Amino acid sequence: MSIKSDLKKDGIEVIEPLDTLKINSIASSISIKICETFPEYGLNQNELFIKLSRLNMYKAKIPEGMAEANYFYKNTSIYFNEHIPDEDLEEFAVHECIHYIQEVKDKRNFIVRMGLCDYTEFKIYGLGLNEAAVQLMSSKINGIPKEYVKYFGISFETTSPSYYPLECCLVNQMAYITGEDILFESALKSDDNFKFKFADLTSPKVFLAVQNAIDDILFAEEDIIKLNNKIAQIDDRNKKVDGMLEKIEELKNEISLTFMRTQNLIISSYFDKAFENIHNLEEVENYRKKLYSFKDYLGHTEGYTFFNDYYVSKMEQLEKKYNALENGEVETAIKLITKKENKLIAFFKFIKRLVLGNKAEKNDIKY
16 A cells, blocks of 8 residues: 555645755754753764654645644654644654654564554554653653643643643653653653553553553544544434434543543552552651642542542551551561562563564554
């Protein structure tokens, strides 16, 4: 299938290419901003500029609901919505340029990995996780301030009010636990360090559950966009439209339930495990502060009480542990856990062998 056919399948129609001078200007500015924003990752600004200047960039007609800019790995090109003013192209290009930096291809030029996302013959894993990580990086590079938003009945603060906001909220919670640096470094270098650390602080099973949930939210949002586009093409309301509207409401409810269930899993799995590892009074105070500050990362729905109830319960337990430690009752305060062999790395290697057993079959996916 030709590149033109691939694009047409997604409704993208090329209008005109950007000239070399404009591409170089975008590449130069973005390479500077990435290196200035993330100086600790050892990026070389000149090498990054040369890499980004090789990208093809086009103005195009893009269907309603799709991202304003899309990176297509098969011809290393970025397609911008024709409505974007020239002076704003750079802001929209940041996310797509990071995707270009992330990609790992095999000898046949097929993509096998992009940041935190793994491509296999039958399924893609971690697409939502990676999109959110890249968007959080893009927001940081572009200096986007926090904004209070509400999606599908969920209210929260975010630096990404327009792109993957729910996914970004959950990934931001994960980064609060692991530290932001390891998330961004793994996203840029396409390694598993962030995955290993989050799984170590919770469990491998929890990591996979959270990763899959974020993917589910992303795919449900895409289904809503497709249904809305179909409805827009129908002139008169009929039973078919009513059915699609009902399906949209079902998807919205699914998204809300998946988000809240995943948020609660992140809270309980991390803070339950961290509680068992408190060994002194300083760690008691650090735990209290970290749990209290998690409230700033929450998504809220009407009647949501899980975090408050959990916080009260943990503070009661923490007070007992504090008193025991203060009185020198170490055996009472610390739950002795039988040490087990750490199978974390072995677990992930097994998963990768399982899903990467065959060479990845590439799908016509745009970013």
